[in-house]
Amino acid sequence: MKVIVHDNGDALGASAARQGAAAIAEALEQGGKATIIVATGASQFAMLERLVSYDLDWAQVSVFHLDEYVGLQSSHPASFRRYLRERFVDRLPPLAEFVAVNGDSPDLEAELARLNARLGAQTVHVCFAGIGENCHLAFNDPPADFHTKSPYIVVDLDLACRQQQLGEGWFENLDAVPTRAISMSVHQIMKAQKIVLSVPDRRKARAVRQAVQEAVSPIYPASILQRHPDATLHLDRASSSLLA
Numbered sequence: 001m002k003v004i005v006h007d008n009g010d011a012l013g014a015s016a017a018r019q020g021a022a023a024i025a026e027a028l029e030q031g032g033k034a035t036i037i038v039a040t041g042a043s044q045f046a047m048l049e050r051l052v053s054y055d056l057d058w059a060q061v062s063v064f065h066l067d068e069y070v071g072l073q074s075s076h077p078a079s080f081r082r083y084l085r086e087r088f089v090d091r092l093p094p095l096a097e098f099v100a101v102n103g104d105s106p107d108l109e110a111e112l113a114r115l116n117a118r119l120g121a122q123t124v125h126v127c128f129a130g131i132g133e134n135c136h137l138a139f140n141d142p143p144a145d146f147h148t149k150s151p152y153i154v155v156d157l158d159l160a161c162r163q164q165q166l167g168e169g170w171f172e173n174l175d176a177v178p179t180r181a182i183s184m185s186v187h188q189i190m191k192a193q194k195i196v197l198s199v200p201d202r203r204k205a206r207a208v209r210q211a212v213q214e215a216v217s218p219i220y221p222a223s224i225l226q227r228h229p230d231a232t233l234h235l236d237r238a239s240s241s242l243l244a
Contacts, residue, residue, distance in 0.1 A: 001225045002232045003212060005240045009200040013046025016198045016234040020047075020126050021054040023194045024061060027125040033060040033096065036126045037184065037192065038088060039138075040065065040080040042168050043130040045087070047198045047234075051128075052091045062096045063089065064119055066129065066138040066189075068103035070154065070180040078170035079103075101152070101182050112152050112182065119151040119188070127192035131199045131222045131233075134160040135207040139183035144221035151188040155181055167203075186224055195231040202238040209242040 006012040020036075027034035038048075065084055074081040081100045089098050099118050105111035134141060141158040162177040171177045189195070199208055211222035212233065225231045 001212065001228060003235065003240075003243075004232060005235045005237065007237060009046050009236050012198060012200050012234045012236050013048075014050050016047045016128070016196050016232075017050035017054070019232060019234075020128055020194075020196045021051060021056060023126045023196075024054075024056055028057050028060055033062070034125045035062045035064070035122045037064050037066060037124055037128060037189075038084060039129045039198075040067075040083045041130055043198050043200055043204070044128065046200070047128065047196075048087050052088060058092045058095050060096055062122070063098045064122075064124075064184075065099075065101055067181050067183040068101035069178040070103050070108065070182060071178055073104050074100070074102075078165065103182050108154060108182070112150070112154070115152045115182070116150055124188075124192040125194065127189055127195045129189065129195060129197050131197060131204060131207050131211055132161060133164045133203055133207055134158065135210045135220045135222050136161055137186060137189060137221045137224065139181040140186050140221045142221055143218035144186055144224075146186050146218055146224060148185050149187050150185055152182055153185050155183045157181055186221065190224060190228055193230065195225065195228055197225070197231065197233045199233060199239050200236045202241065204239045205242040208233070208235060208239050209244075212243060 024034045068080045072079050139155050141161050165177050166174050210220040214220050216223045
């Protein structure tokens with residue numbers, strides 16, 4: 001895993017977007033289409049703001065997202081479907097497709113089957129992601145499942161993860177934060193040809209140190225990225241402050 005430290009969050013976002021846009025352009029040039037995974041959360045604000053400015057053939061780009069809360073309607077301010085439509089999808093020309101994770105589906109097993117059938121056969125050219133305060137990758141909280149090969153799974157959210165969502169202002173109180181989510185599996189994330197991670201802020205410093213310097217372990221889910229052949233971790237001075 002390559003680590004790049006930037007002076008601030010804006011520089012981090014610009015660099016991560018530039019790297020991801022270049023990979024999308026390369027996929028389009030080589031194969032005429034691209035499949036990408038896009039993350040959500042406060043850590044992605046600066047990156048997405050820059051990414052939507054790139055003049056790419058977005059009509060040939062298929063977009064999946066990493067996760068969504070179980071039971072949350074797309075109209076909820078914390079919905080990741082809503083987040084991506086407002087901050088990404090609706091700011092671009094029409095995409096080839098945006099495959100939404102419908103966490104409020106009345107039949108979660110059927111929704112998982114639909115998502116897994118759509119993504120399972122795809123080559124993912126770029127996965128944009130972050131790292132949680134508890135070192136989670138997508139919503140794979142510790143101890144994460146490194147072995148399940150299904151592209152999407154239902155996971156339980158631990159207290160630290162739910163407190164992060166509350167702290168970022170997505171929910172009014174802890175009881176309002178869902179306890180389960182549909183998440184892309186660790187195995188599926190690791191299948192992406194390139195992973196571009198945007199991780200700003202001092203509150204992520206401990207998780208960054210764990211991901212970069214601890215031994216690979218399900219206790220530190222993002223540490224698995226050490227084994228990826230083309231993963232880049234974009235940090236700012238604050239999030240990198242605990243690295244030796």
